[in-house]
Amino acid sequence: MISSLLYVPGNAPRFLEKAGQRGADVVIVDLEDAVPEAAKTEARDGLEKWVPEIKRGGCQVFVRVNQSDRLVEDAIAATLAGADALYIPKVEGPDILAGLDKTLTAHEGNRAPISFVPLIEDMKGLFEVRAIAQGPRVIALTAGGEDLATAMGARPTPEVLRYPKLMIHYAAKEAGVLSFGMLRTTVDFADKDALRAAAMEARDFGFDGASCIHPSVVPILNECFAPSxxxxxxxxxxxxxxxxxxxxxxxxxxxxxxxxxxxxxxxxxxxxxxxxxxxxxx
Structure with a gap:
C-alpha cells in the first residue's frame, strides 16, 4: 500500500537527512529535474549513503534517474545502494525497460530485483502506455503532468491533464499495477483544500496514491488514499x-x-x- 511519495532533491543533504522521518510511504530521491547538471554526478554518488539512511526511517526509497546518457549509471548506482525502485522519466516504449532489466540483473547479486515505475511525459509514451505497463519489473505507472502539458503546447490545468492522466491510469489498472497521481499538477502545494479535494477525487477514480514535493502534503495524501x-x-x-x-x-x-x-x-x-x-x- 503506497499512498504518499515524497520527492527530495538528491543534492540537498538538509532535506535528505530528514526525508525518512516525514511519514511518506516512499521517498523519491530525485537525480533528474531537481538537480542541476553540475551536481548530478555528486548526487548519484550520494545514493550509497542516503538510500540506506532514509530506509532506516521505515519507508521505501525510489530513485528518479536521468533519461539521458546518465541513465544506466544512475540505475546501477541506485541498485547497488539498495533502492526499491527506479522512477524512470520520459519512457516512450517498453524497449528501454527491457534493456535496463538485462543490464541491472548483472549488478543485483542476492538482492531482490529493483522495480520500475515509468513516467509518461510525452505523446509517444502516452500512446504506448499499454505496452509500457506490461513491461518488465513495472510495479506502477504515473504521469509527469508538467511535461505532458509542455509536450502538448498546453497549460497544465486540471482540464488539460485529466484525459491523458486517465489514459495512463486505465493502462495501469488493465495491467494490474499501481497507479499514482491526481488529475491535476502537483507543483502547487500551497492550496491544501484544493489538494485534499484532488486527492479524494483521485481515490474515487481508483488511484492508489500520489506524489508531492513538500512534506506538508504527506499527511493529506496518507489520509485521503487510506480507507476511513x-x-x-x-x-x-x-x-x-x-x-x-x-x-x-x-x-x-x-x-x-x-x-x-x-x-x-x-x-x-x-x-x-x-x-x-x-x-x-x-
Missing part, C-alpha cells in the same frame, strides 16, 4: 451480510436500506484487503 474507519466498518458489514445471505442462497440483498450485489461485495473485500495490507506495514 467508516468505510472499513461498512465493508465488514457487507462481507458479514454477504456470508449470511450466501448461506441462504441469495446473491443480492438489502443492507441498511442499500442494495448489495456481487460488484459491491468485491469492492468491500478489496477495501478491507487494502486496509489490512496497510496495517501490516506499520
Amino acid at each position: 474507519p467508516e468505510e472499513v466498518e461498512w465493508a465488514r458489514k457487507v462481507l458479514a451480510a454477504n456470508d449470511e445471505n450466501a448461506a441462504a442462497g441469495r446473491g443480492a440483498f438489502m443492507l441498511e436500506g442499500k442494495f448489495i450485489d456481487a460488484p459491491i461485495v468485491t469492492r468491500a473485500r478489496n477495501l478491507l484487503a487494502r486496509f489490512e495490507k496497510g496495517r501490516a506495514t506499520l
